[in-house]
Amino acid sequence: MEKEEGKEKRRYIYTLTKPTLSYILKKEMRKTEYYDKRGLTMKRDINYGLMGKKIGVTKTDFDVWVIQIKNVTCYLIEGKDQAMLIDTGYGRNDLKRVVQGICGLPLIVVNTHGHYDHVGGNGYFPEVWMGKEAFSLAKKKRPKRRMPYKDYKVLALEDGQVFDLGERQITAYVLAAHHESSFVFLDHNSGSLFTGDELEGGQVLLNVREDNLAYKDIVRKYLANMHKLKEMEDKIKRIMASHNGYCLSPSYIDDYIELCEKLLEDKATLMANPSGYWFPAYLFGGKRKLARVEEAKASFVYRKEKR
Numbered sequence: 001m002e003k004e005e006g007k008e009k010r011r012y013i014y015t016l017t018k019p020t021l022s023y024i025l026k027k028e029m030r031k032t033e034y035y036d037k038r039g040l041t042m043k044r045d046i047n048y049g050l051m052g053k054k055i056g057v058t059k060t061d062f063d064v065w066v067i068q069i070k071n072v073t074c075y076l077i078e079g080k081d082q083a084m085l086i087d088t089g090y091g092r093n094d095l096k097r098v099v100q101g102i103c104g105l106p107l108i109v110v111n112t113h114g115h116y117d118h119v120g121g122n123g124y125f126p127e128v129w130m131g132k133e134a135f136s137l138a139k140k141k142r143p144k145r146r147m148p149y150k151d152y153k154v155l156a157l158e159d160g161q162v163f164d165l166g167e168r169q170i171t172a173y174v175l176a177a178h179h180e181s182s183f184v185f186l187d188h189n190s191g192s193l194f195t196g197d198e199l200e201g202g203q204v205l206l207n208v209r210e211d212n213l214a215y216k217d218i219v220r221k222y223l224a225n226m227h228k229l230k231e232m233e234d235k236i237k238r239i240m241a242s243h244n245g246y247c248l249s250p251s252y253i254d255d256y257i258e259l260c261e262k263l264l265e266d267k268a269t270l271m272a273n274p275s276g277y278w279f280p281a282y283l284f285g286g287k288r289k290l291a292r293v294e295e296a297k298a299s300f301v302y303r304k305e306k307r
């Protein structure tokens with residue numbers, strides 16, 4: 001079953017014949033909408049907040065599978081000989097079964113960073129690549145009993161490391177400001193940049209690092225990272241984020257550069273409330289502890305005392 005929506009052809013996994021996957025998708029949960037965040041066109045799977053244990057799977061027309069697990073988006077990239085899974089979600093779902101239902105290729109599993117909503121399902125796989133700063137976080141919570149690889153092997157990503165999936169190459173780049181362990185992944189074939197939480201559709205959180213780095217120091221790192229992305233701009237057609245939408249325009253990078261520059265000059269627009277796109281007001285101490293700034297379509301949340 002296929003339907004056209006904009007230029008995107010979408011195929012739902014429940015049309016695959018594997019009976020084991022039949023529980024995964026409910027048709028009504030897979031409506032995807034294009035929406036506009038103050039002029040930034042992106043896509044978002046609606047209803048994902050209501051999905052519970054369900055996983056939504058969508059195939060894009062550039063051969064990337066979008067795997068929506070509650071509010072986290074994981075991705076599967078298929079090459080000729082191997083496939084790459086980017087992030088493993090919360091670990092409440094049998095992600096291996098889902099991935100095997102999509103393709104039977106040997107799998108490379110990578111984490112964008114060590115936060116629990118990206119590494120939770122690592123125990124379904126024998127080995128996972130991640131930044132070395134993510135090792136202790138990823139192993140902090142032991143994989144649940146039903147996961148087959150409780151002592152899965154962690155492998156350290158290097159900046160510029162290339163994965164050859166067979167006629168499809170993915171390069172991993174260090175891009176760490178939201179968290180010390182962050183990597184982004186560039187799929188050279190489709191021009192998709194997988195950014196984890198370093199660039200996401202709603203807002204970038206700068207209050208969730210392990211270290212006590214001063215707020216403006218994080219912003220300086222972030223700005224340097226955006227310039228790193230600008231240097232490869234001609235290779236980027238779209239940004240695939242882990243939260244709040246995917247297929248973001250590369251112009252989003254310019255908005256974040258503008259936000260960083262204004263922030264460093266204390267000229268960024270301070271919002272009345274830290275809550276925003278699927279980011280509730282009470283999280284991380286809410287209004288008492290957090291502040292939000294916005295410029296163009298870019299938005300940061302940070303700890304007030306760190307400014």
Ligand SMILES: [Zn+2]
Pocket residue numbers: 113115178179197208
């Ligand atoms: Zn994160």
